[in-house]
Amino acid sequence: MNKKVEHPIRKVMIICAKANLEDVYAALVMANGAVMEGIEAKVFFTFFGLDAITKKRMKNLHTATVGNPGMRMPNGMAFPTLLGAMPGVEAGVSAMMRSQMDKLDIPPVDEFLDLITAGGGEIYACKLAVEMFKLKKEDFTEHVKDIITIGQFYELAAGEGTQIIFT
Template identity: 55%
Template sequence: MSGQNNDIGKVSIIISRGSLDGVYPGLILANGARMEGFEANLFFTFFGLDAIIEKRMDKLSISTVGNAALRLPWGQKMPTWLGMLPGMASFATWMMKNEMEKLDIPPVREFLQIIKDSGAGIYACKLAMDMFHLKREDLWSGVDDILTVGDFYQISTGGLVLFT
């Protein structure tokens, strides 16, 4: 696919969840947009902020509680009560990180750096920052700015907005 008819132009992606499975789709979409030659913005809000908080971004995990689609390594559905057992979240996270490494999907910090170096904008939500009592210095140094919802719409003008 090439040519102007396939040019989305700009994509602004909101990441609102802080689990690994909540964060990666947005990262992959943003990276993919830049790879296709589109502009891209990432806007982290609510628990999604964890992905750009310096002390938390390397420790995101899979949510095993309340995740009805989770399966055991041999393909059988995981009983939901099992997800509550100690160690299950870290086990599932370890499994998923292994699989991602096989596909050459980078860890969160490295992926964000790639996305930033590709020229995408990386933003934190002001309201969520205030709500969680977070400061600029709590954020990863690659974050471009802290935006209000109005600012976010301004930078998104003329493009697609995706909520994840």
Template identity: 35%
Template sequence: MADEQKKLAIIATKGTLDWAYPPFILASTAAALGYEAQIFFTFYGLQLLRKKLSLKVTSLGNPGMPMPMGMDKWFPVLFQALPGMEAMMTSMMKAKMKAKGVASVEELRTMCQEADVKLIACQMTVDLFDMDPSEFIDGIEFGGAATFFEFAGESDICLFI
């Protein structure tokens, strides 16, 4: 039976509020569909493993991000860099997600863990940025590129996010 189970391998490389969603949505859904799923977190993706998430979103360098009142059309890019803008955009995004019934990142992450999605932190990144492993959630593993390939090489779907 175990050999018939489909496998999903994801590399999560981004540490912003918006990009936190695809890995956790896909892995939790895959698990619900009967997949064995694994997410390898590297570089900025490691922010998604912190016990206390402080993920933010910004429109800077992202002209595709819709903003209220059509601000993405007329609000000067330079103003988007002003102090407080990132915090404001983050709280606006969170409020919108809540209003639309979109799960929080924490909630999706918990669902991944409950569904036995394996979460692996890139050891090299932890060392590179002097991250404290005690700041990460429990139940994760640490590994390197070879660890990723051990599972990814057998996977049916492999995504770089």
């Protein structure tokens, strides 16, 4: 007799180490999606990912227009590297992406963090990276619950049904 045993995910620990718009959003969408499903979610921002929770930078995240093979012109043609390198192009493309996302009801970073924390999701900054970039607690958005070590991160991950996800 085979009895189907279910192993639901109870907690996700999401690590975001990059500042690209798409990498940050991958982490935020997954965290918010988890909270919406009643799954506990904790997001750990480290290295360049700290930009997403740094007050001065979080509203102006960019997607790379150089060195990004997925980048296309609006007509589907390849995006010329030299065009991507011109001043203002990366900012313009990033602004366009943000407006496209807004149309799909994907909120800006600060509002997304509002939604995640409203549902009980928690936001953490990596202590090592914070020291490396010489940042302070007050440089971060108020959504950040704490600045923690990787050891504390693993302590928070403890329990059955936890998944650790690196975006």
